[in-house]
Amino acid sequence: GAVVSQHPSRVICKSGTSVKIECRSLDFQATTMFWYRQFPKQSLMLMATSNEGSKATYEQGVEKDKFLINHASLTLSTLTVTSAHPEDSSFYICSSCPRENYGYTFGSGTRLTVV
């Protein structure tokens, strides 16, 4: 149980275009979704926290106008990378906590390559 499905797993896009990444909770209600970014051979850095029905909270240094997060339902949160540039190329992972003390469930990640 407690599965987060993340799509797409890989995407290649041209500079200047936008890319949407979806994370769906399949068997629980994800009231909170965490979005992380991971550069090669580095750790996961939290980008933002989204709560269903409200605006996302962004970490310091993360451009909210560039990384648009929508959490309109209890089972779907999306991250849109707008006007993507090569430096946005990274591995993006979402995570949610199904219930208190359960721990965190992670999506399988999206490898974004901007050319």
Next chain:
Amino acid sequence: AQSVTQLGSHVSVSEGALVLLRCNYSSSVPPYLFWYVQYPNQGLQLLLKYTTGATLVKGINGFEAEFKKSETSFHLTKPSAHMSDAAEYFCAVSEGTGFQKLVFGTGTRLLVSP
């Protein structure tokens, strides 16, 4: 603010040898501590977690970790390494209830040789 320090970006062991991955944390409140494993181009899989109660926590695939408050440590161990254990391991800490954000260490790559 919370932080996690993982000593050693790479750890190499022989198959069958003891695995020890070190993690020290800093937290102003009683921490929730986690170990995750990541295989290339995949998400994270929970190995084990400490919230409250017994300080020795057993996880999947034969891994265990011990929460030592006096040493602010949560080291991960496995008595006998398998080739399939080769992966990236992350220690993480969160505040309290589990709905708080996770703060990750920099990760340790475990290499297992035949």
